[in-house]
Amino acid sequence: MKKIAYLFLLLCIIFIPYGCTSSNEAKESGLIAKQSATKSTVDENNVELMISAAASLTDTLNDLKAGFESENAHITLTFNFGSSGKLVQQIENGAPSDIFLSASKKDMDTLQDKKLIVDETRVDFAENQLVLIANKDTDTSVASFEEIDPSAIGHFAIGEPESVPVGRYTKEVLEHLDLWDPLQTKLVLGSDVRQVLTHVEMGNVDLGIVYSSDAKISDDVKVLATAKPEWHEAIVYPLAVVSESKHLEEAKAFIAYLTSDKGKEILKKYGFK
Template sequence: MKKISLILTAACLFILAACSGPQASPEGTADKPQVANESVELMVLAAASLTDALNSLKSSYEESHPGVKLTYSFGSSGKLAQQIEQGAPADLFLSASQADMNKLDEKQLILPETRVDFSGNSLVLVTAKENGAAITSFEELTDSSLQHIAVGAPESVPAGRYTKEVLDNLKLWDSLSDRLVFGSDVRQVLTYVEAGNAEVGVVYSSDAATSEKVKVLAEAKEDLHKPIVYPGAVVRDSAHADAAKQFLSYLTSEEGKKALQEYGFR
């Protein structure tokens, strides 16, 4: 009996110790374990004209920010804005157009306090370096030798909108309409000229700077179109808002500005 009593006493002490130990947190309030050096894949939706500049700084940024991986999706700003409206995964939107960013702002799809104008650009007329057109101004686009003039689709491509403004102000849009070849983004416009599918094309100066196959014929006067400004903002549904803010801050830093300027941005 004494042996049984000792066993029962030990069992009771064990139960009491278990009950007096740390209590489980109520459901939904338990502390989540912190993961050291958690990896973040930052999805950046960016205007096609930013392709070379952003790709050039990818490695150095990732090296200086361990755990952050930059993933880009390039395209026309209008189409990228539509993707965000439709719920496509995105952390940061870098637009070549204030108008497309404004639409997302109106629909409360970005964090307005993060919005910043991080760069600018200019509009230029280009032709192939070999056997290209010999005109020297936008006014000369009426030259009958120019049968194909590549421009961005103004409905979705900011460069196309700026081009239409220039040609409207010069009263040339309607008269040239049957010779216009529309690109789905500014890089496609550049490709049309490089491949000889268009005698001339209108792109950003930054795009012209990336190509060894084209030369600039003329730069559009700034009073013929709205200022070409590049706004960036964190997408409201971003799962990595802090990392997105950090990358956007980098683009406005001296180092980021220098990287953009090397590719023809202002």
């Protein structure tokens, strides 16, 4: 009898830890599975919104990012800045993008004509001006566009007219003033408006033409004159959701924020009208 009791006790000692271990492992496995499911749900709810935007909007959008994301915790803004013409080419070639912010109507029209934007989301949200600038340390007597003397200029920075809206507007101004042809050998073409600004900031050129919003953010240049609006096509900034976007509602939320009073204040802060 004692032997049987002994054997029974021995079996209990052997199997009880096994049962406990299995139970604990099951609990741990269930906890891990639950955590994984929760993480998966969170990941699925998070959205990265890719925004292709004109280079002149760089500071504005970087400033706006924090405020928007604080009100829309599940959305992260990622920016792709460049000249509007090059951004159009990227979108045409299938580059990922949810929203396009252009520095010209012409570039937005190109995408709309090819049905690459959601038409009903298109809206004009800002305006800008062209200004003539020089390095802050330059001693120049030029005080207007009409006073530009090609013979007295070594290098003149402008945007590349074929793909950069600011270059296209600049060409219209210079043609209006009969300065386009005389300046041909002096022109330094920038791939976007920020490159034009950099040339002037670094003193690589005598003069440059940028948007007033770009001149406003630089401490290294001075504004010599503002182009008259009738010299060039109106500088209007349109935006729209890209047709291939999988995040229409989140894109609309961004547009609503940018065009709200908060968004308008930030645009105004950086020199947009």
